[in-house]
Structure formats: C-alpha cells, structure tokens
Amino acid sequence: MATKRPTLARMLDTLEKLHGRTQVEPPRDVLGLILWENVAYLLDDDKRRAAFAALKKRVGLAPARIRAAKPEVLHELAAMGGIHPAQRVDRLREIADVALADFDDDLDAVLALPPAKARRALRKFPGIGEPGAEKILLFTHTEPVLALESNGLRALLRLGFGAESANYAASYKPVQLAVEPLIERDCDARIRAWHLLRAHGQALCKNKTPDCDACPLSDACAFVLRAG
Ligand code: SF4
Numbered sequence: 001m002a003t004k005r006p007t008l009a010r011m012l013d014t015l016e017k018l019h020g021r022t023q024v025e026p027p028r029d030v031l032g033l034i035l036w037e038n039v040a041y042l043l044d045d046d047k048r049r050a051a052f053a054a055l056k057k058r059v060g061l062a063p064a065r066i067r068a069a070k071p072e073v074l075h076e077l078a079a080m081g082g083i084h085p086a087q088r089v090d091r092l093r094e095i096a097d098v099a100l101a102d103f104d105d106d107l108d109a110v111l112a113l114p115p116a117k118a119r120r121a122l123r124k125f126p127g128i129g130e131p132g133a134e135k136i137l138l139f140t141h142t143e144p145v146l147a148l149e150s151n152g153l154r155a156l157l158r159l160g161f162g163a164e165s166a167n168y169a170a171s172y173k174p175v176q177l178a179v180e181p182l183i184e185r186d187c188d189a190r191i192r193a194w195h196l197l198r199a200h201g202q203a204l205c206k207n208k209t210p211d212c213d214a215c216p217l218s219d220a221c222a223f224v225l226r227a228g
Contacts, residue, residue: 019199030107040081063096151201160222
C-alpha cells in the first residue's frame with residue numbers, strides 16, 4: 001500500500017527537528033528590515049548581523065545619521081557586508097534619501113497603507129522587490145502574507161508545490177497560491193515557515209546539488225520521485 005504523503009505542516013515539523021529554530025532574527029521594523037537586506041550581500045546570517053550591528057553602533061539607523069556619516073566610515077562598514085562595498089554605500093544613502101524625501105522619516109506609516117499601496121511604497125527602496133516587500137509586511141506582523149525567498153521557494157517547488165516556471169519571479173505566485181491554504185494564516189506561523197524552508201534550501205535542498213540522501217522529506221519529494 002502506498003504511504004500517505006505527509007502534510008506541509010508535518011513536513012515543517014520535520015524540518016524544525018532537523019534544522020532547529022532560527023538563531024538569527026531580522027529586525028521587526030520597516031527601516032531595520034530594509035537596511036538588513038542592504039547591509040550585506042551573499043553573506044551568512046552571522047556576518048550580516050555583525051554588519052548590521054556595526055552600522056547601528058557606529059552611525060545609527062536613522063536616515064539623517066546615515067546621510068551625515070563620513071564617506072570613509074560608511075565605506076568601512078559597507079566592506080563588512082561583502083563584495084562591492086561602494087555600491088552598498090550608494091544603496092545606504094539611497095535608502096536614507098528615499099526615507100527622508102518620500103516618507104518624511106516615518107517609514108512605519110507605510111504599514112497603515114492598503115496592501116497594494118504598501119507593496120508599491122516599499123519597492124521604492126533598493127533591493128526590495130515583491131518578495132522583499134512581502135517579507136517586510138510579514139515580519140512586521142502587518143499582513144500574514146506567505147512571503148518566500150529563493151531557498152524556500154526552491155525547496156517547495158522540488159517538494160511538489162506549485163509548478164516550475166522559467167525563473168524565480170514566474171514561479172513565485174504559483175507556489176504561493178499552492179501553499180496558501182496549507183499554512184495557518186498567522187504571521188508567526190508563516191515567519192516560522194519562512195525560516196525553516198530557507199534553512200532547508202541552504203543546508204540540504206541546495207540549488208545545484210541537493211543532498212536528497214540526507215533529507216528526511218525524500219520519500220515525499222516530487223523531485224526524488226521524478227528522478228526514479
Ligand atoms: S529530497 Fe532532495 S529535492 Fe527533495 S526537499 Fe529534500 S533535498 Fe530537496
């Protein structure tokens with residue numbers, strides 16, 4: 001008799017046993033989350049947290065403080081965030097400019113906007129596309145939207161949720177729609193899912209070489225079943 005496929009909730013519990021609860025929590029305010037995204041590039045969470053903490057300590061997170069910071073200090077901090085530090089300095093300044101000019105230094109006001117307007121407003125910031133805007137709405141506990149980043153999206157697709165499209169952007173909505181009814185419409189439940197799926201995509205369900213032999217979900221995984 002065929003084994004019943006576990007529910008997504010059961011899969012997430014399995015992932016929590018495997019990867020544990022996340023140790024690194026991003027900030028929970030709009031400006032903090034935007035800076036968190038932009039303060040580092042292609043670095044692990046611990047290094048991103050260190051770069052963010054250094055920015056907070058040496059310059060401060062307020063847009064006016066970032067705008068007034070000495071270029072060499074910003075550059076030094078941006079270098080903690082990985083490659084292309086000059087580009088990151090520009091981005092930090094751009095964030096400060098947009099926050100001051102378009103939002104009068106009150107970014108949390110964005111959260112009171114209707115959902116579509118809030119997404120549009122957040123996308124004015126560098127590094128924030130649709131998934132990034134949704135992550136901000138989720139992590140600020142504004143809207144229980146099922147935000148996904150690339151690792152989690154890949155893991156869900158391979159597990160058989162949604163349909164693979166030509167690229168990340170085209171796959172995003174179908175996967176979101178497939179999973180929407182399967183995870184409680186609650187911000188904390190969906191933040192937990194975001195972390196666990198991301199951890200799984202980073203640790204085992206890697207882009208080029210998924211380690212399916214080590215994966216406790218392999219019996220229920222569409223990718224493995226397809227491969228025969
Ligand atoms: S079995 Fe392989 S492809 Fe499927 S979720 Fe696990 S690591 Fe990813």
